[in-house]
Amino acid sequence: MKLNFDSFKLENGLKVLVHEDHSVPKVVVDIVYHVGSKNESQDKTGFAHLFEHLMFEGSKHISHFDQALQRVGGSSNAFTNSDITNYYVSLPSNQLETAFWLESDRMLALDFSQKKLDVQKSVVIEEFKQRYLNQPYGDAYLQLRNSHFDVHPYKWMTIGKEISHIESATMEDVQSFFYGFYAPNNATLCVVGDVNLEEVKTLTEKWFGPIPSRTLSKKELPQEPSQLAHKKIESVGSVPLTAVYNMYHIPAHRDRAYYVADILTDILSNGKGSLLYEHMVKQQKVSPGVSAFTWGMHDPGAMSIDGKVSSDTTIEAYETSLHEVLDSLQDLSQDDLSRIQSKLKASFILQKTSFLNKAIELAVSDALGDPKLINRIPEIYESISLEEVKSAAKEFLAKENCTTLYYHPHAKTA
Numbered sequence: 001m002k003l004n005f006d007s008f009k010l011e012n013g014l015k016v017l018v019h020e021d022h023s024v025p026k027v028v029v030d031i032v033y034h035v036g037s038k039n040e041s042q043d044k045t046g047f048a049h050l051f052e053h054l055m056f057e058g059s060k061h062i063s064h065f066d067q068a069l070q071r072v073g074g075s076s077n078a079f080t081n082s083d084i085t086n087y088y089v090s091l092p093s094n095q096l097e098t099a100f101w102l103e104s105d106r107m108l109a110l111d112f113s114q115k116k117l118d119v120q121k122s123v124v125i126e127e128f129k130q131r132y133l134n135q136p137y138g139d140a141y142l143q144l145r146n147s148h149f150d151v152h153p154y155k156w157m158t159i160g161k162e163i164s165h166i167e168s169a170t171m172e173d174v175q176s177f178f179y180g181f182y183a184p185n186n187a188t189l190c191v192v193g194d195v196n197l198e199e200v201k202t203l204t205e206k207w208f209g210p211i212p213s214r215t216l217s218k219k220e221l222p223q224e225p226s227q228l229a230h231k232k233i234e235s236v237g238s239v240p241l242t243a244v245y246n247m248y249h250i251p252a253h254r255d256r257a258y259y260v261a262d263i264l265t266d267i268l269s270n271g272k273g274s275l276l277y278e279h280m281v282k283q284q285k286v287s288p289g290v291s292a293f294t295w296g297m298h299d300p301g302a303m304s305i306d307g308k309v310s311s312d313t314t315i316e317a318y319e320t321s322l323h324e325v326l327d328s329l330q331d332l333s334q335d336d337l338s339r340i341q342s343k344l345k346a347s348f349i350l351q352k353t354s355f356l357n358k359a360i361e362l363a364v365s366d367a368l369g370d371p372k373l374i375n376r377i378p379e380i381y382e383s384i385s386l387e388e389v390k391s392a393a394k395e396f397l398a399k400e401n402c403t404t405l406y407y408h409p410h411a412k413t414a
Helices: 047-054 065-070 093-108 114-133 140-148 163-167 171-181 197-207 256-269 275-283 315-331 334-351 355-367 373-383 386-396
Strands: 006-009 015-020 026-033 075-080 085-092 187-193 231-237 243-250 290-294 301-308 402-409
Touching: 006 197, 015 197, 015 355, 026 093, 026 355, 047 075, 047 085, 047 114, 047 171, 065 075, 065 093, 085 093, 085 355, 093 187, 093 197, 114 163, 114 171, 140 231, 140 243, 140 301, 140 402, 187 355, 243 256, 243 315, 243 386, 256 275, 256 290, 256 301, 256 315, 256 334, 256 373, 256 386, 275 290, 275 301, 275 315, 301 315, 315 386, 334 373, 334 386, 355 373
Parallel strands: 015 187, 231 402
Antiparallel strands: 006 015, 026 085, 026 187, 075 085, 243 301, 243 402, 290 301
16 A cells, blocks of 8 residues: 655755545645764763754744644644654644644744753653662663764664753753754654645745754764674663573664564564463573564664563573574464465554654654655565575574563562
């Protein structure tokens, strides 16, 4: 099922993608800024995520973003990751101009005030504590990514390296970050739903056309070197069971081999018929649960295999069982691969049934370098051969390509 869309570009550099679907009188306006945590300085991290919050705190001419949107029956949300920051608005199609008014004003200029900055800093700091510091295993990926990546800014999570970076953020810091990244020439606007191209062109020129392009703060990122030896780190915390986190280097999301890695993780842990569940949880009972997933990073990134060690099992027994599963990938059949390919194709088609998912997928595809990727992904999955999967398993899941975090419970006292 192909997603047809039109595209055009304003003189200030804003790229616009439009998909018409008149099945229901709704529309989604999605704007992706090509800035994520990888674009931060290593001594000032967490800014991309902080801005996800600040962008809802009012702009030059609009004091309350969500309040204005809710009056016309709309809703909004956003997400930030290592590579992009994405904002989306859903509303009735006869209120389309409201979304353009709101999004263009906060691209033009935020309503910077020390009070609003202090409030959102407090919110982000509390989120950091609750999600990463004050819950079992919460800081595992903070530790793991910092060790796994040597030079690339994927070393830190989107929340940031440490709370002090947010605590010390000044008004000058955040203004510099905004004007260096939040610009029409660093964004793509996706409009999906009950609209027509000419209407979108008219509204885009009216509301976004006057916003000047800006000099961007982007700089060339360091290239992560090949990992040549297994890395191990140990951690202790208030956790019920020992957990083993394995992280492996894989190609960028733009690379065909990324989709091979994605198929691998589905073979390993997609459902109760998966290899990890069947062997480690059901048969050998060395773990109450094991998962495998890709991180989907735009630059060369990572895949993970994480699991808890059963209380009556040793780490050695857990790892022996895991390696048995990884070795068994060389015995995969074409039927095994075909089942996963069918699942992935069905899942991707299902994702494109809602306006919101269409808009986000279109925006993400464009951020990866080609909006037409949204239509090619099912074909990529289908074209992957059994030999590609086996070869990738051998290369990506090699011990020397892995960083392992052993997360232990505190020792029991008598």
